[in-house]
Amino acid sequence: MTLTLANGRLDHTETMTQELSGIADDMTSLLPLFRDGGSISGLILPTEHAARFKAMAIDAKAMLDQQLGRANDYSMNLLHAVNSGAGGYFGGPSYASVEEAAQIVRAGIGAISRSAAKPVSVGITRPAYVDPVRTAQLRALISDKWDFSRLVELCRELNVAAANQCHMSTGFLLRSIMNHVAPIFGFESFARVASEYPFAKSVKAGMQRLQGQGRDGADFHLHQPIRTQESLPTATQVAFSQELDVLLSEVIRVARASGE
Template identity: 45%
Template sequence: MQGLDDMTKRGAILKGLVSYSTPLDFNMQAAGWISVVTEWLIERLPETGLTAEWAALPLVELGLPLDNPTALKRNFAEKAIDDRLRWLGGLPTKAALRSLVVPQQVNKQSLEAGRREVKLSVTSRAVVDPARIEALQDLSSPEFDLTKLVRLCEELNLAFATESYLAMAMLTRAIVDHVPPIFGKQSFAEVASNYGGATLKREFTNLHTTSRNIADLHLHSQIRRKEVLPTITQVDASNSLDVLLAEIIVILSGHPQLPTQSR
């Protein structure tokens, strides 16, 4: 990795100063090293989260400028440098792993195998609680077939597990657009405005506005010179979605929430 040896060498030189340097001189050089590596990471490995990892490592300093550092303080500073040097030593592996998110890994493995097949082997938490999906599967309604709703929830979990965040945004919107008839409404805007008390209105409004706007952003935006892919933070509507699914279960179990009731 171009430049890594230089970044490591700077840290090794700084480590040699720990035993005798004054706090003022040492702290300035330590801050300079950390800053140079930060700029190098931003340039070489943007949008990988590695710059943030580097910034979160232990602080390298010897105390206030006029302090007389104890041997223990100098040992702590040396250990902090060692921690950062070890982190730099593992950087090539970290960078290689970050460069391929799960969809890319799956496609790369399929290509290398020379077969037109996709092999998935992932484990993750469920963004839609499996208990909710099971409860929906157990419901029997003469008016509504929940088969598609269940599948949308299952595919949302699969999208999360494979880091398919664009798909997550679109599936969340699909769920929101699919369920209004269960609430006796034509659109989810009507559901958000007219159903339940303050808590339900807040959560449903979040689904109607934030998650819909994010889905629209990725569904309808045209290609441009520079793109930034969404992160899980942007597309995760799991809390509000869980409230929605719970209320659907309540309604179809025969205990609907009265529109005027406050929660």
């Protein structure tokens, strides 16, 4: 899921591009101010105008860096254009370097405008299918009878599948966890756990939903042969993270209570 930033960013970008456009125009306006320095020096820009060009180039680079990131191609080429003049920042720029610098700034304006036209997406972090607190509690259990390492791994893989929208795999792993924990409650199947274990009424409803809708959905996709037309599951069909959390909390409670 993504969100698109509002007009504030676009307004800021428009202001920045207008300022850069003004700098490019001011750089171009320096070109008629070059004077013939003779056969040795060629065209030179008077000192006061050279200093102005230097200040404009610094401002333009700072704005390009802010909009496009440090060391972007336009800023780097602007530096090269300035420094490739007769004296770079340490002397008067050449006619060619001023002309090139103005064109680079204009090209940078185009890049900023293209970047601003793209929606900026902000990722929204979804909660893990299996809460990390539950996984940590399972990992910390000490038992002479039960080895919880496989259950912890099933939970880890379930989180990976759910995070990557692997909905069928999510259902399969959920079904595996239900089968895996049944012996902790004293039964060979989760169907009997859901129907016979003396859970509190509110807990029992969730366990029966896992056994019914959760298992049935997983079994359907696990055993369904290929058909001429298919309808793939969505995240809604495997949305049993709350019921699973209750189940795992009961696993932890029973294991701690038994002292095993």
